[in-house]
Amino acid sequence: MRYAKIAALAAGIGLLLSAGSLAQAQDASTPEQIVDAMNTLWGKHPGKRANHAKGVVVEGSFTPTREAATLSTASVFRGPAVPVKVRFSDATGIPTIPDGNANAKPHGMAMKFTLADGGEMDVVVNSLKFFPVATPEEFRDLLRAAAASGPDAPHPTPTEQFVATHPTVPKAGAAVGTPSSLARQVYNGVNAFVFVDAAGKRTPFRYRFVPVAGTDYLDAAEAAKRDPNFLMDELPARLAKEPVAFRVLAQIAAEGDSTKDATQPWPEDRRLAEIGTLTLTKAVPDSAEAEKALLFLPNALPDGIEVSDDPLIDARVQSYAISFSRRSQ
Incomplete structure (x- = not known):
């Protein structure tokens, strides 16, 4: 599946972190990590939601x-x-x-x-x-994989690796x-x-x-x-x-x-x-x-x-x- 399609699904429902910020994120709760991922990928827009902002x-x-x-x-x-x-x-x-x-x-x-x-x-x-993943941790990991799988990412990209073990991801977005x-x-x-x-x-x-x-x-x-x-x-x-x-x-x-x-x-x-x-x-x-x-x-x-x-x-x-x-x- 192409990066753009997975990124769209991950956003609707990524996170490329530096070594220092990754260590900090791992100390946070999974919901915090999910919001951090969205804020990092899409930017922080004052007064707007981390997802479904419009x-x-x-x-x-x-x-x-x-x-x-x-x-x-x-x-x-x-x-x-x-x-x-x-x-x-x-x-x-x-x-x-x-x-x-x-x-x-x-x-x-x-x-x-x-x-x-x-x-x-x-x-x-x-x-x-239906949702692309079953747990909060999987959702966080999907966001991170999508963010790390830009056009220049080597294959198999993090997204491709994630989808290989989570076939419900492409299936969830196919009918939307x-x-x-x-x-x-x-x-x-x-x-x-x-x-x-x-x-x-x-x-x-x-x-x-x-x-x-x-x-x-x-x-x-x-x-x-x-x-x-x-x-x-x-x-x-x-x-x-x-x-x-x-x-x-x-x-x-x-x-x-x-x-x-x-x-x-x-x-x-x-x-x-x-x-x-x-x-x-x-x-x-x-x-x-x-x-x-x-x-x-x-x-x-x-x-x-x-x-x-x-x-x-x-x-x-x-x-x-x-x-x-x-x-x-």
């Missing part, structure tokens, strides 16, 4: 289904619609990356639900169908496309979570957000010709005319399905429970200002929803918090 914030509401209440006691599934703030984003830590650039994939979708009791629930999904609109793309939860119902029954699941308007993707040539900000500009313009809706589904795990390995997608014949509708109605007045205050933590959950044994969840929480702290300084 985005747009919109608002809407979530309306649950009756079926959702049978799966979980979570308050978000019991009662009327609740407000939701959503940030769509491009990959990489480059805030000026063109939306049609191959490195801008996978696109992200992060949501903050404001619950009836004043609490919050966060959900973070993206356009990958550039949509004609952020409202015309499926967003997946690559990590498993757990519903808990009134009887205490635990049901592992993964989120899936499916656009009611259907999917629509551009080929690489067409995407490259679009305006650099076409996705970020199109969504607010679309919302000014009409709402955008997503079906919110939960893919239910069957016995034997792994909940701790995000590289393993569950078979498509698994039950898809319809748990609600996300309806987006407007862009926020100042998206750049609004996103500065937003911190999305995948473990910010109400009673009735729990994290699974996937080690990537905690690493994501810590990495997001570290990135937030740095961009707030």
Whole structure:
């Protein structure tokens, strides 16, 4: 696989360190090393995220289904619609990356639900169908390998060596496309979570957000010709005319399905429970200002929803918090 394709995937989801900085990084936690890698590769941009730096914030509401209440006691599934703030984003830590650039994939979708009791629930999904690696350490090593595998790197490059032992890396990025609109793309939860119902029954699941308007993707040539900000500009313009809706589904795990390995997608014949509708109605007045205050933590959950044994969840929480702290300084 060519360096550019692996670098794009590694950025969406490198780190070439001097001997001195490598020793310092090894003393840091893995989430710190991951954020350091992104800051080194893409630069530190004041007030911007280490990854998924370019985005747009919109608002809407979530309306649950009756079926959702049978799966979980979570308050978000019991009662009327609740407000939701959503940030769509491009990959990489480059805030000026063109939306049609191959490195801008996978696109992200992060949501903050404001619950009836004043609490919050966060959900973070993206356009990958499954993650390229299974552990935080592997993700860190993938970033480092990508950064060390420039055009002049001798073969086999660090990336080629990594991919040789991690075949899920190229497979994960192979099916990721550039949509004609952020409202015309499926967003997946690559990590498993757990519903808990009134009887205490635990049901592992993964989120899936499916656009009611259907999917629509551009080929690489067409995407490259679009305006650099076409996705970020199109969504607010679309919302000014009409709402955008997503079906919110939960893919239910069957016995034997792994909940701790995000590289393993569950078979498509698994039950898809319809748990609600996300309806987006407007862009926020100042998206750049609004996103500065937003911190999305995948473990910010109400009673009735729990994290699974996937080690990537905690690493994501810590990495997001570290990135937030740095961009707030």
